[in-house]
Structures are given as C-alpha cells and as structure tokens.
Amino acid sequence: MIPPAHEGTTSSALTRLNVNAARLLGVPAKGYAHLLGLAPEHLNDDLCRAPTTTSIRIAELMTAHTAWPEVALLMTQQSGIGSLGVWDYLITCAPSPLEGIRDAATYLATVLDVGTGSIEVIEHGRHVSVSHDNGADLTFEAACAVRACALGLFQSRLGHAARRHLVPVHVALATEVPRSHDALIELYGTRAIDFEAPVSSITFRAADLKAPSPLSxxxxxxxxxxxxxxxxxxxxxxxxxxxLFRAALASAHETAPPTLSAVAQRMSLSTRTLQRRLEEHGTTWSGEVEDIRRAHVTGLLHDTDLSINAVAARTGYADARALRRAVQRWYGQTPATLRRTAQPQRCQ
Structure with a gap:
C-alpha cells in the first residue's frame, strides 16, 4: 500500500534542482532565498519537502530571466541520474524501460506534488506515449518550462534504462509556439515537435521501451x-x-536520542519558548518524541531483520523489555507480532 502523498509539497531533490538552475542562470538569490524550504538544513535534507509554491516562485523567476525553452533545457541537463532520488532508479533499474516509467508514474509523489501533476503511460499499437499533466498555478512561461522539462526528464531516464539514446517519434507540448525551437530540438534530439497540444506528451517506439533493461x-x-x-x-x-520543528527533531534523532535543549538550539530558541510554541500548536515535547520513536521503531521492525535488542538499542530504549512495553502500548501487540504482520507487505 502506498502511503498518502504530501499534497502541496515537492521533494527537496526537486527544490535543489530548481535552485541550482536559478543560480546557473544568474537569477538574483534575493528573489527566492527567503522561501520556506530553502534553509540549508531543509534543502539538503532528503526527508524534507518544501511547499510547491517555493518551486513555483523559482520557476517564475527563471522564466522572467531567460526564455522558457532554454530554462527547460538547462534544468534537464543539470538533472543527472540519481539527482531525483529513488524516482530515477525506479525507471532505470526496472526489467524494462516501460515497466520503469509505469513505476515512476505510480510513485510520482516521491518527487512532485501529485495534487497538481500526474503521469500517464499509454500504449497504442507500435508506440508508447508518456504524458505529463501539470495543473499548478504558474505563469504561462513557467508552465511551459515545467512541461518541456518533464518530457526531457522522461526521455533521459528511459534512455539511461535502455543504455542508449532514445529519439522520440513525436513530442507534443501544451504550449504556444516559442520564438525559437533550437533549445527544444537540442533537448529532444528531434524536430518532430508540435505545439498547442491538449496535454504534453513524448512518444517512443514500443519495441524500444519493452526491450529488457541491461541494468535490471x-x-x-x-x-x-x-x-x-x-x-x-x-x-x-x-x-x-x-x-519546521518536526524536521529539526527528525534531524537530531538521526544521531542520538533527541533532547529538548539540542532541538531548541537548532531552532535558535530557548527551551521555554520551544515548549510554549508546542503548546500553542496543541502538542508537547514528550508527545512529539514519542511519535518519532514510534515511527523509527515501526520502520526497523518492518524493514529490517534486526533483533529486538538491537532495535531497542538503536531507538533509545534501555532494553528489549522497555521496547516491548512501548509497542504493546502503541499497537496492543508484541514487536514479534507486529513484525510478522508486516511480512506480506515486505514481499510484494
């Protein structure tokens, strides 16, 4: 079962791609550096997801500075394999490129805001089309850049999966005709590009996408x-x-059991102010720590074969007995039972 997506947010990997492209284009940082999610501790943390509005604003600044086809080309070129995390490898390491792009469509939420974007894969005879629908509230030029870049990313990942450059049969963009096609021709490697399409899509020979992937x-x-x-x-x-507090707590938890003073210091607050802010948000320090420990314990029981003693040691419990009491309180069952109930999901 796929966990609920975080609508209204995008991955830090995608945010980093936007920031890097803006820097390369010479967009003044004062126009975006203050946006939520761009503090170094958040931008460089793959657990954090910035608001979609952050990426939207950067895209708008880029296309106000440079023609949208050139923005799309630069962003695609700067996005190497692995820069978008597990989403890239879902495509490049699947049994075939076609299976990979289908997995990428299913797990699009690992990169994008699925509240505003989607991928559809359609087989029609000897061809396969991959379409991208983006409904984010963007300026016209920024929307054009995002749509063109998305198709470029599909092409580069599918080509990497096939271990050769894949030239599309056809490209359709839901944009007006740009003044110059040169950047788009370089991006896709073809002149077979149509504009003013209902949905942006890129089409390949089915045989190319169904061939076994050498990396699988x-x-x-x-x-x-x-x-x-x-x-x-x-x-x-x-x-x-x-x-922001939960991001700081999760970051502190990675190295040692978190303390109130350590997290307060990360947030440049006094411990008293931190506790007061938590109360204002209807929660407490102990409750937040309990939540993050529960998530950590559950993840280790579901996704590793560590012994109960080892899980207790990793999550800050004095011994296996203390861990068993906590799991019993959370789930009404023992750690061993909780692990067994997760086995079918782990084998899917």
Whole structure:
C-alpha cells in the first residue's frame, strides 16, 4: 500500500534542482532565498519537502530571466541520474524501460506534488506515449518550462534504462509556439515537435521501451518500490512552524536520542519558548518524541531483520523489555507480532 502523498509539497531533490538552475542562470538569490524550504538544513535534507509554491516562485523567476525553452533545457541537463532520488532508479533499474516509467508514474509523489501533476503511460499499437499533466498555478512561461522539462526528464531516464539514446517519434507540448525551437530540438534530439497540444506528451517506439533493461537485476524493482513507500512515509512536509520543528527533531534523532535543549538550539530558541510554541500548536515535547520513536521503531521492525535488542538499542530504549512495553502500548501487540504482520507487505 502506498502511503498518502504530501499534497502541496515537492521533494527537496526537486527544490535543489530548481535552485541550482536559478543560480546557473544568474537569477538574483534575493528573489527566492527567503522561501520556506530553502534553509540549508531543509534543502539538503532528503526527508524534507518544501511547499510547491517555493518551486513555483523559482520557476517564475527563471522564466522572467531567460526564455522558457532554454530554462527547460538547462534544468534537464543539470538533472543527472540519481539527482531525483529513488524516482530515477525506479525507471532505470526496472526489467524494462516501460515497466520503469509505469513505476515512476505510480510513485510520482516521491518527487512532485501529485495534487497538481500526474503521469500517464499509454500504449497504442507500435508506440508508447508518456504524458505529463501539470495543473499548478504558474505563469504561462513557467508552465511551459515545467512541461518541456518533464518530457526531457522522461526521455533521459528511459534512455539511461535502455543504455542508449532514445529519439522520440513525436513530442507534443501544451504550449504556444516559442520564438525559437533550437533549445527544444537540442533537448529532444528531434524536430518532430508540435505545439498547442491538449496535454504534453513524448512518444517512443514500443519495441524500444519493452526491450529488457541491461541494468535490471531480479527483485531490485520490488526493493525500490518499498524504498519509495518508506520515503513517502517518513518525509516531512514544511508548511509552517510545527513542520519546521518536526524536521529539526527528525534531524537530531538521526544521531542520538533527541533532547529538548539540542532541538531548541537548532531552532535558535530557548527551551521555554520551544515548549510554549508546542503548546500553542496543541502538542508537547514528550508527545512529539514519542511519535518519532514510534515511527523509527515501526520502520526497523518492518524493514529490517534486526533483533529486538538491537532495535531497542538503536531507538533509545534501555532494553528489549522497555521496547516491548512501548509497542504493546502503541499497537496492543508484541514487536514479534507486529513484525510478522508486516511480512506480506515486505514481499510484494
């Protein structure tokens, strides 16, 4: 089962791509550096998800500075394999490129805001079309850049999966005709580009996408799908103060059991102010720590074969007995039972 997507947010990987492209284009940082999700501790943390509005604003600034076809070309060129995390490998490591792009459509939430965007894969005879629908509230030029870049990303990942450059049969863009096609011709490697289409799509020969991928390994796709699910389950959407606190708490928890003073210091607050802000948001320090420990314990029981003693040690419990009491309180069952009930999901 896929965890609920964090609508209204995008991955930090995508945010980093936008920021890097803006820098390369010479867009003044003062126009976007203050946006939520761009603080270094959030931008460089793959658990954090910035508001979709952050990426929208950067895209608008880029296309106000440079023609949208050139923005799309630069963003695609700067997005190497792995830069978008597990989403890239779902495509490039699947048994075939076609299976990979289908997995990528299913787990699009690991990168994008699925409240505003989607991927559809359609087979029609000897061809396969991959369409991208983006309904975000963007300026016209920014929307054009996003749509063109998305198709470029599909092409580059599918080509990497096939281990050769794939020239599309046809490209359709839901944009007006730009003044110059040169950047788009370079991006897609073809002049077969139509504009003013209802939906942006890129079409390939079915035989190219159905051929076995040289990078595929038995069982790897199942591992990557589980990783995508775990990524969605543990990611932290940044929409306000409480989200920022939880990101700081999760970051502190990675190295040692978190303390109130350590997290307060990360947030440049006194411990008293931090506790007061938590109360204002209807929660408490102990309750937040309990939530993050529960998520950590549950993840280790579901996704690893660590012993109960090892799980207790990793999650800050004094011993296995203390861990068993906590799991019993949370779920009304023992850690061993909780682990067994997760086995069918782990093998899908």
């Amino acid at each position: 390994q038995p069982g790897l796709s199942a591992v990557l799908r589980r990783h995508a699910e775990q990524t969605l389950a543990t990611s932290i959407p940044l929409r306000g103060w409480l989200d």
